[in-house]
Each structure stands twice: as C-alpha cells, then as structure tokens.
Amino acid sequence: MDVAGLATANPVWVGSSELTMTLDGLLACIDAGAGAVVAKSVNESAAARRQLDIADYAFVSWDGRVRPPGAARPGDGLLNRSGLAQVDLDHWLGTLATAVARGAPRDCPVLGSITLGDPAAAARIGRAMAAVVPAVELNIGAPHGREARAVRQLTEVDGVGEAVRTVRDAVDVPLFVKLPGQASDVVALARAARSAGADAVGLVGRYPGFLPDLDGGAVLGSWGAWSSPGCLPMSLYWVSKAFSALDVPLVGTNGARSAADVLRFLASGARAVEVVTALWVGGPAVIGAMVAGVAKYLAGRDFDEFVGSAVAGTREYAEVSPLPAPAWLPYTARWTSSGR
Template sequence: MTREGLFACVDARAGAVVAKSVNESAAARRQLDIADYAFVSPGGTVRPPGEARLGDGLLNRSGLAQVDLDSWLSVLSDGVAHGAPRGCPVLGSITLGDPSAAARIGHAMASVVPAVELNIGAPHGREASAVRQLTEADAVGEAVRVVRDAVEVPLFVKLPGQASDVVALARAARSAGADAIGLVGRYPGFLPDLDGGAVLGSWGAWSSPGCLPMSLYWVGKTRLALGEDVPLIGTNGARTAADVRRFLASGASAVEVVTALWVEGPGVIGELVAGLEGLDLAEFVGSALAGAREYAEIPPVSPPAWLPYTAHWPRPSAR
C-alpha cells in the first residue's frame, strides 16, 4: 500500500508485485479505518499481528488504499520505475465496486502499469456494499467485459472460491477477455471468543494454511477444464516453498502470497523463490493432475481403509 512496500517486495526478488487494490468508493477507502487483524494458532489461540507465526490463520477486516486516484497512480508509477530495471513488473489492482467505475480506473492505471488485476472475489463484499463479490457466471462475464474493453494492458481477474461452480466463473471471465485467472479469494469467517463475544467483534475474512487444498482444488479443476493455454494464478494458502510448488503442480503458472509476507516480512519472498530452484517449470506446472482420478475410476480399496480405525476402538466391556 506504500511506495516503500512496493520497493521492498521488488528488492526481495518477487517475480511480480501486485499493489494494494483501489476502487471508486469513498466508503471502501473508509473501510481501512475499521480494518483489524487477528492471527489464530492451529490450537485456537488468538494473537495480535506482532506475535503472528507462519502456521496461523488470519481473520480480518480490510480496507483499500486511502488515496485519490492521481496520487495512487504516482505511487504505482514509482513502483513500476523501480521494478522494471530489476525485471519485476509492478501491477495495479482494482477491487470491484461499480463495473463502469472499475473500467475508468483500469483505463487510467493502464497508462502506468504493465497489467491490471481485477478482484471480484473479496469476501468483504458480503459485509460492505462498497466492494462486491460476484459468484454467478453471468455477472462475472458482464463485469469483466466492461473492464476489459477499457483496459489496454493485460487484465487478470481474481475469482472467489465460494461459488457452486468456480470453473464456470473462470470460463465466463476468460470468455469476457481475462488474460489470466486468479484462484481463489479468501473465505468469509467468524470466530466466537468464548467469552460472550466474537474475535474482532465482527464477521471477517479468513484464510489459513488449511485453505490451501481448497484453493488447489479449483486451480486443478480449472486447469483441466480450460486447458493449459489459460494462465492461472494460484492464491490463498501458500506460506512455504512447498505450498508454492503445490500450486504449480496443480496448474498455476504464478502464485500470489500475502499472509506469509505479513508474518515474515519481504525476506520470505526470496525463500519461496529459492524453493523453485532446479524445477523445470514447463514440465512441473499441472504435473499433479495426472494423479487426480475421478471417484468412478478408483478400484475398491482392499482391505477397506477405514477398518484400522474401528479396529482400535475399545470394546464396550473394556470401558
């Protein structure tokens, strides 16, 4: 959200940096005034940001960059100028409010950045009307078409994971002109504090390492359905180099990371990138999908895999 932040990610050798999202709405900018963050350990301990660990989940309210568009374009422009000679594209991002306003912002951004990401998957859209989460294919197609027509650089579209058919959303976004598809946004979340209230005192957005397989599911399904010519950007749940590799093996050509960056600082980017050393990416991307059969193709498991569990239950007489 700041020049310094963009520069730090470039200097940490990110493959590309997507800047904080903006949109046309003053109400969306004000959301930042009520933003709050709670990290949750695997055992359920709630920790403030300064004490977060990499394996924690993150429940939060979020906002958008709190600057006017001209000032924001100037930040982006500085980011692009810093990234370009270092081989790191810096991109603009819009969180959808009104599609025609997103088109206007995207058009302005395209004069500064080499590509724009449009986020139509933010779970905050369920709680605040200033941003929108689209979960129906028709609505996705319509919004993407409006923005696509106005943006003269590649347009990436980030989808929600909470639709009955995320592949249908990806197909609609692609048909409407998306150059790459981001899969998937974070989830809505709620956590009672068991003291009569709720963590953060509200509903929120949630992600955790446990969300990784849910993201990988839609990456893999979309790769199979849309084919290898449609570039996919995996996101939501990558904290380690192994997680990044799992996104790639599921069919993503790039991986977006936020929470790990918050917890570990920009240095984590170098570790994630180093974890890809020696990979033949052309071969590795999508390589796990050969091992993903349909249920109907699986022969009976013999002996039944559930048997060992019940075999260890105590008999009633032994209780």
Template sequence: MTLLETTVGGLVTANPVWVGSSELTMTLGGLIACVDAGAGAVVAKSVNESAAARRQLDIADYAFVSGTGRVRPAGAARRGDGLLNRSGLAQVDLDDWLAVLAAAVGHGAPRGRPVIGSITLADPVAAARIGRLMAGVVPAVELNVGAPHGREAPAVRRLTEADAVHDAVRVVRDAVDAPLFVKLPGQASDVVALARAARSAGADAVGLVGRYPGFLPDLDGGAILGSWGAWGSPACLPMSLYWVSKARTALGPGVPLVGTNGARTATDVLRFLASGARAVEVVTALWTGGPAVLAELVAGVDAYLRQRATIRGGGLEEFVGSALAGAREYADVPPMRSPAWLPYTARWSRSSGR
C-alpha cells in the same frame, strides 16, 4: 529464459512467487521492499471509486490464529498462523496512486519484477475508467471480483454467478489495453464456471481463489475483531488447490492461472504449481515473516525444480500441472485391496471394548 521465469497472460516475471494485494503493498516503500526481497511480481493494494470502501480501512483489524486456536495480535503473529481480518481499500486519490504505481513500476521493471495494479469491483463502469488510466502506467491490471468483505461492505462486490462475472469483466476488458487478470472468490457453487466466464469475457489470466468469509467467537460473549471478517490460512490450501486443479483440468493448460490463499512455504507454492497455477500470490506469509520470506520461498522452489530437473529433466513449464496426471475422478478409482476404513473401525472397536 531462466529456470524460474514464468509468463502469465503475456506478462513475463522473474519467478512464480508473487506478492498479493494487501496493506503491505499500499505504499511505495512497501512495493519497493517486496521487489527488492525477490518477488516475481507485486500486486499493489486495490482501489476503486468508492469513498466508503476507503473509509472501511479506518476500521481495519487483524487477528492471527494458530493451528490450536490461539489468537494473537499482529505484532505477535507466527509463521503458519491463519489470518482473520477486516480491511478496506487504499485511502489515496487516484492521480496520486497512479504516480506511486509509476514509480514502483520503474523500480521493478529493470529487475524483471513487474508491479501490477489492482481494482476491487464496485461498479463495472467505474472500474473500467480506473482500469483505463491504470493501464497507462502498469504492465497488467488485476480485477478482484471476489473480495471476501463483499458480503459485509456494500462498497465492494463479490460476484458468485457466472453471468455476473462475464458482464463485469467484459466492461473492464473493453477499456483496459493491458493484460487483465481476474481474481475470483473461493466460495461459490461452481468456481470453474466463474473462471470460464472470466476467460470468455477476455481475461488474460484467472486468479484462484480469494479468502473466505469468517467468524470466530471469543467465548466471552463477543467475537474476535468484534465483527465478521475474511479468513485465510494454511488449512485453506487443499480447498484452493481443489479449484486451481479443477480449473486447469476444465480449461486446459492454455489458460494461465494464478494461485492464492494458503501458501506459507516453498512446498505450498510448489503444490499450487503442480496443481496448475503458473504463479502464486502470498500475503499472510509476509505479515508473519516480513519481506525476507520471499527469498526463502523462491530459493526453496528453485532448489526443488533444479533437483527434479537432474532426475526427470524439464523445468517450471513441465512441472506446472504435473500432479493432474496422477489424479482420477472418483468413478475411475479402482477398489482398494483392503478398504482404507477397515483398520480405523477395528481400532475403534478394540478401544471401545467391543
């Protein structure tokens, strides 16, 4: 095993930097480009049985938003921008798509870089049928039950209750003879409960978390995109890491987790790993920097882990979840010697003349 090789739900990949499902992985050329750029694994664009979900792609739109709120079109996006978008599923017949997946798998497998099929849930029975066929050509299947567009587009579903997640995953699990990864929403009352439900229904790994519903006025009487959309950004990183770390703590190291939503740099990837993820999916970083970003991320993770190994020993396996050893529940945090808020209120009092 190499320093960066990781196993997630029985799937062995060259490194933990994965590419998530998006328009960038909707063609054979896009899938191959991600493999060749160094991704540990590549998740293909999602499909399902719904013609309406495919038509939704006809109104896809993308706005990139800087940390200061400046809105840029796709061609002017910069590293670190957030992405607000409207999207749909791949517009392709299933048989044709299976052929594309088979070709991509054939390219990635000899390089240790598997290509994973993806289904965005609409009807569980239909998803099971697609999953059964997909498992015949890909080494693993991702089932997305947390699509951020699910609140706006009835052709996809966004499950936020544990019972619903369990029932849907069980139907698909019974049909899919391959590792099954379940991707969950970030906006739910208890994402850990959803992760536990997915696992109890047979998920081999759990993805945390999908992007959030979003809305951004343009202040001229309209809205960016002209509608609601889905939002992901570097600012989402601590929110995503909250659920990854909580799921790792609750479910234990035996449940493989895949992190997503917020990773733009090698440091971001490392923070996902330290929080308990065994792999990290990136998407927006590729929108803003192209496939070459993958080599940068992999090199950064590799350099850090090598340096760490010379000081502490161990490798990726020991690093995953390492941040949790120093994390306490609120009730276990000892009182601060000097309250952290004290200098802030003192400074405010001086500035206000009190």
C-alpha cells in the same frame, strides 16, 4: 517465464494487501526478489476507503489462541477486516509508476488492482492504470464484499461475464481476474471470465470467516475474511479443476506459506502464486526464502511440464480401483477392540 504474456523473474508473487499500499511497501517486496507485486486495491467508493479506518487483524493458532499481528507465528491463520487504499487516484498512479520503474529491470512487474464496486467505474480506473502498469488485476472475489456495501463479490456466471467484459473493453494491457472460492462452481466463473476477455485468472480469494472469542463476543467484533495453511487444499482443488477444464493461465492464492506450498500450487496448474499472510508473519525476507526453495526444487526440471503435473495422474472417483483392504478398517477396529 511468463504469465499471460507478462514476463516475470519467478513464480513467487506478492498479492494485494496493506503490505503493498505504500511506495515503501511496494519497493520492499520488489527488492526482496518477488516475481511480481500486486498493489493494494482501489475503487471509486469513498465508503470503501473509509472502511480502512476500521481495519483490524487477528492471528489464530491451530488450537484457537488469538494473537495480535506483532506476535503472529508461521502456522497461524489470519482473520481480518479491511478496506481499500485511502489515496487519490492521480497520486496513486504516480506511486505505481515509480514502483513499475523499480521493478522493470528485475523482471518484477507491478500490477494495479481494482476491487469491484461499479463495473463502469472500474473500467475508468482500469483505463487510467493501464497507462502506467503492465497489467491490471480485477478482484471480483473480495470476501469483504459479503459484509461491506462498497465492494462486491460476484458468484454468478452472468455477473462475472458482464463485469469482466466492461473492464476488458477499457484496458489494453493484460487483465488478471481474481475469483472467489466460495461459489457453487468456481470453474464456471473462470470460464465466464476467460470468455469475457480475461488473460489470466486468480484462484481463489479468501473465505468469509467468524470466530467467537468465548467471552461474550466475537474476535474483531465482526465477521471478517479468513486464510490459513488449512485453506491450501481447498484452493488447490479449484486450481486443479480449472487447469483440467480450461485453457487459461492461472495464478494461485490463499494458503501458500512456504516454497513447498508454492510448488503444490504449480503442480496443481498455477503458473504463479500470490502470497500475503506469510509476509505479515515473517516480513519481506520470506519472499527470498520461497524463491530460493522453488528454484532449488525446479532446477533441471522443465517449468511448463511441471505446471499441472499432479493433475495428469489424478482420477475421478469412479476410476479409482478398489483398495486391497478398506482404508477405514483400522479405525473401526479400534472401536471394536475397546469393547464399543
């Protein structure tokens, strides 16, 4: 299969995170069977690298219990504060080149990633990356952009178009653009990115988050970025809407913890799915389980026909026929029968 001309062994990709910040981490994901691996983001800002010194992570259960990383469980959400890779660009390019060489025979491309600071600087970094990686991801949806001055989250069409165009002009390999989920019209952002030269669009970045600890403070002691299984329908909303409106390859992210979740992304219109938090919880072995589960389900099915298959029969509200009985009736009946 391919995504925007990028050959990949399967649609289960590993997204950019601290887990892909070292050569060992990159190789572990490749060896575990990932279809592609997105390396940890970099940019030109020393402040963005220093922010990694205050990185912290809290896993939150469905009933609000907070657990440290070593005690995380599969259904937990992740609230974190993060920064960018603390590496010299030349050294990082060498790391990327080594990982690319490991992944190429397995059809596991390794993508370089840039979290936007200054567009002109991102273009310079992208040009250097394009000499060693088969594709570059430009992340303009980083949730930390609302809190950290060293990175930016773009939520307006003009800003997206300008940033993508600037990097596109400098990069001669496929350009993947990752967008935020918290914007008035994410489809409009995707259209702007495509028009400015994006070869594929990633939907969607994690959401800003905040959680009081009820002991006089906040979990992590600050705001952060949030992802959980509960984010899945929200991410699939924008993937399905973009699939319906645009002709652009989509990469889904934010909410996939299992093979079934990956399949839901594909059925909503994504051609590949980036996973991160599932690896924080279960380690690289999670990748193999997801790949096997997806392959088993898709065996005998046409991949291209499956992509977006759930969208074809989905109707606008105005097109939905009245139900035989009001769906709300059983709920209100319980109140009536209790004498309220």
